[in-house]
Amino acid sequence: MKRFLFMLLVCCITLNGYASVVHLKGYKSAFLVAQVSGKVKDDKGNPLAGVSVKVQGSTTVALTDINGVFKVQAPDGATLIFTYVGFEDQKVVLNGQTTLAITLVEKTIGLNEVVAVGYGIQQKRDVTGATSTVTAREIAKRPLVRVEQALQGTTAGVTVSSNSGQPGAGLSVKIRGANSITGSTDPLYVIDGYIGGNIESITPSDIQSLEILKDASATAIYGSRGANGVVLITTKTGKVGKPVVSINTWFSKASIPKELDLMNAYDFARTVNAQFATTGNPAAFSDADLAGFKNKPGTDWQRAVQQKPWIRNYQADVSGGSDNVNYLVSFNHLDQPGLILNQYYKRTTFRANLGIKLNDRMDVKINLTTLLPQSRNTGYQGDITDPFAQSSQWDPTSPIRDASGNYIFKSKYASNQINPVAQANNQQVDVSSTNITGTGVFTYRILNDLTLTSNNTYETQSQLTQTLYGLNTGLGLVGGDYAAVESGKYRSYQTSDFLTYKKKLGDHSLTVTALYEFSSRENTGVKAQANNLSSYALGYYNLGLGATQLTTSNYYEDALQSFMGRVNYTYKDKYLLTASVRSDGSSHLTQKYSTFPSLAVGWNAARERFIQKLDIFSDLKLRASWGKTGNQAVGAYATIPQYVSGSPAYYFDGVKPSVATPLGSPVSNTLKWETTTTTDAGLDVSFFSGRLTFTADAYHKKITNLLYNYQAPYYLGGGLYQRNIGSLDNKGIEFALGGTPLVGKVKWSTNFTISFNRNRVVDLGGLDNVVVNNIGSAQNGVAILKIGKPLGEFYGYQFLGTWKTSEAAQAAQFGMKPGDAKYTDVNGDHKYTSDDLMPIGNGSPKYSFGFINDVSYGNFTLSFMFQGTYGNQIYSGTIPYTLGGLGDARNATSTTALSIWTPTNETNNPTFSSTSQNFINSSRFVYNASYIKLKNLSLGYTIPTAVLSRVGIRSLEIYVSGQNIWTITKYPGYDPEVSNSTNAITQGLETGVIPNPKTYTVGLRATL
């Protein structure tokens, strides 16, 4: 299918790939009309095809051909306007010339550019809020799979981290620190005006620009959904001219970047024997066994569960347009197998963007996207059923299969869970969905100064999840085998209707926006599960084979109704003012409406004569803003007490089920939105005609009515319930420094961003602290919220190494012996109890940074990007299990076990002992996780046009690149960037998740 479409696109385009001149209406003039011809090139000397050449004041338009050549009829003295996407417009006044050599300069986003600001566009120089932009050109540099990757390292104040290396997994994006400890900390994505759109549906190559709105002046217009910052995504549209076909294809070889140091079979076996000896148990492995292991290393389970796949991405689009219609149609297919056996993510996306000019006053825009993702086993959570997490805990003396080729499911040593290779290969969680999103925008210029815009989006998604845990899976071995099919249907509707009034009177210019918006969502789901199937020959396709059946269904619906008004006022283009107020009414809350105001001022100082006299700045702008935004961390029906359906029945005779409907968790019916009040001051400055730019922002965000999913005491059922428990402070500064140090034959452009954020818990509703539980297997407070402390604070015992022989008497007071683990005894009672728990580290970075460079020479371009964080720690939930004696991990697998304490070698690794207390929540497992990563290194070569024009290709670039290929870090786990927790309190807690792959890529970009 995809191949067919690709061929079709190629054929269509080849037919049209030659020079053309478009004559529209005749040109009436007293002057003699002559034919003017010429050639348009870029600053590297490459001819530009498809450049529009317009005679000013007429309707005559010509386009350059594949060699950049154009011909146009124009009178002498006329002005020709050259426009081309991504380049600065250029005007040439004809003064007798009939041949022209034109060089267009590539656009950089300067203060004069137009940027999206939400419910409208604005000139960059008039923007009073703190915003950043990522352009299509920036996105094109890397083989991106997800939109969020485009934000990583490119934007000050934005921290992007991957929660897992699972294929297709989303990334966690935080704009200016965490604003919530309950709700998502991800920003609000607004796709062509559709708020909260599905970013999975956006292919990175379809993006024209990403605007990141950071302060409340920019985000308050999104009210109760704006607190985490807003990312405005504008997709590409076709430009006037003949069809242009672009092709962007790449192939990446992916692999796990690092493996843990684990013991081979011999070392493992003698370690088990040593462990058994300390507790008086007989040896597990005989001398003969040990001798046998010396000659063979045993099973490397980390390797055994891995694969090193090729990731493939195909993208093609065709775009073009006339005066009245423009279009862009794109197709993308991504095939991304996972790093673990039997794991993949595939995605096909179609997009059609159509713009129709009905008349001088009315425009219609229609964007239609179809997303078809498909995945298998991409939901591993690092728990005991996760083959990757288990691979570092499994017995290396056990082969994967027995002599007859059947899986060996269990081992007596190390992990008590199922063989991870068997688990990976025999479980199937297949998810596929169809998502269709259509946006229609009507614009009607009612009066010259007054425009009505109606932006309407309808999204529908059907999802099917088919699950099979057969007999040869962990569940199957304990009689819990099942097959299930879950189907869901989601729809969302949004209408945004706003009037924009723009008036310029002398030095005063005013823009007023008034909005009404309504959105609603609805979700229906049904799940059928069959347990203990009599045959698994049909997989999950026939649930009728189940010994018992369980069917559940669910439904929710919600709505949000909003009003918003905004005023932008500028005086002499120097003094800027923006004020807005939004009122959001939500079905989720008992008290429906909340109000979110904002106010911002700006000063274009570069326009003041006294600044201009200094002749230092090419631009200088100062900004200040204040505003309130909300976070919708209260779900539908959260204030209504409920009974739980679908929980296991009770069997009063052991056979016949009686339905059980327990009362659910208690609820608080006084919930309010979390409210973030942000104050921001910023500075935009540029020097040397924009060759050096600098932006700085300082902010203070106070989050009040902080929502927390509080765990009820067990006498209240023990479930989670939401409560507004306090307030939180975020303070930070961020800098972006950009420049073009070299512009000659070697061109070098560079961009450095760095952001510092500090947060602090200010109030917990009268409590001093709240201990956060139930993370992984460590259920006893691994994180804590404490007044005066930042989020992400780890909580546990302070590990002091081992008791030494010289401390035997002291150790005995604790009932311990030399070699046992030693911790800080805070209250001095010679016992390690909960009174000795203390903060032992923090998962939030002191600063994070990105450094991007592009160097070009001739047809070669070298790009590299470093990205990193400093000052954060990771609490590893993986490493403790490799030391054994915990949960289902019975024996140590880590090479650390080879250097445990002995009377003759008193190391700080506790010995095997039945008196030692080896706490999982201890500083022993807290590691420095600062890192610098070479996120991308890419070398591209643009084939000279002279070569290409013979085969009808406009441009062709080939490149090779590597991602995550080099990391500097002290973290001993898999990947310092990955932690499985998206929650701000538990950030930095890692529990066996798959690291980000290291990839090597080859790709090509072509236009036809």
Place this chain on the structure above:
Amino acid sequence: MKTRYSIPLAFIVLASLFGCQKKLTEDPKANLTPVNYLKTQADLDAAVASIYAKYAVDGAYAFTNKSTSYFGADDLTTDPGLNKGDMRAFDQLNGSSGNTSMQAQWNGPWTAIYQANNVITNYKQVSSTDLLKNQAVGQAYFLRAWGYYNLVRTFGQVPLIDKVISVDDRPARSSVSDVYTLIVNDLKIAKRLLPTSFPGQPGRANQLAARSMLADVYLTMAGWPLKKTDSYALAATEADSVIQSNTYSLVNDYGTVFTTNNNSESVFAIQFNVGGGSPNRTFGSSSVPLDEVASNGSSGWDDYYPEINFFLNAPKCARTDATFYTTLKLIQPDKSFKLVPWSSSETHAGHPYYKKFRAGVNDGVIETATGIQGINPSTNKTTDIIRYPLVLLDYAEASAMSSGGPSAAAYAAINKVRVRAGLPNLTPGLSATDFQKAVVNERGYEFAGEFGIRWFDIVRLQMLPEIIAARGDKENPINFTGDISQRYIAPIPQNEMYRNPSWTQNPGY
């Protein structure tokens, strides 16, 4: 041209403005809420079933190794290494508030009490007959009492919550005596409201279960910490009423008790159903040695087994043979099995194991005398909470202690149990205290490994010093260095202490 599009455009705008408007009120169509639920008898039945269901999960009473505080007794111990830290800590009398497994002993009863309080608070609003409503709420009272009985014996003072309370309420811990008052009152109500049987539904608590439970509660109240010796007589009366009802009889073969569900001596049991998602894990793999691997590759979990001296001191009888597993079957490379005695140096633990918890209802360990075909961790076996022998032994002890010495009826009661076990009648003419000792010893072996019965005997009679003295040197060493008298109750789980900042932890923890 302008007007040509204006009208449709205006229409579209108006339609989008008003066409899809909905009120902002919520209507949870797929969720049961107090507005639409607990109105009919069927609703009430489902609410009552959910109380039972809360007890029948791993996080409550479906898994012996989650009842870690019971490991302080001599009938339960575990591996010195491996992943058995939670159980081992209590075996060494050194458990802490952070013990993860122990949380089941707190969470299980409380989540059930929460459901029981819902039924007790709201049952009157149901439109049904008084008879059916009373039967429903009677079970709720029984199950609430049972939950509190376990909580107060395990943790000492706990808050008294007897209705649905507000989400922000954080009640204080009540005195042990007040908790017992609630338990006794609840059981008296249950006794009054419940029928003597629920035909075809043996899993439901009936009037006789309430009387049996009340007898056991009174017996416990006579011991530590309340020491209300006048409740011995009350215990004897309640137990006697059950005996006189002639409803229950001992199963002839002791071993069969553990391979059949709801047999003739089962007074109250938790029901399980593997296919329905509620498996019993106390039977099967849990008590099987690490060394034992079945021919299908499944293996033992080695979670719990008896202490050596507890086994060695067991009376020689058929019951002992059915209780303990003393010959291990070790699989060989050729898939044959080598039989070795428990004390062999070829075994990992060097301990005897429990036989009675292996088979389940033939769905746990599948084995013959010479080989093991499969070891499953999830069984459909019921867990008996009150077996008739408990009623008999409660009666024997209580009547002897309340009347200054054992009566003929007291002897008859204990001898019924002994005879079934394959033992001779108890020496006649014992003093009250000697008779009590004999009964407690009988309970130890009749209920070895069963649901904390041994541990709670040790607690109510303050037997730790003698239990520690009898402990062999091959057991996990007692490394607790503090006051042993503080070890009779477990610490409140640390998480719950965090959620109740005004509470004080039990002394010594």
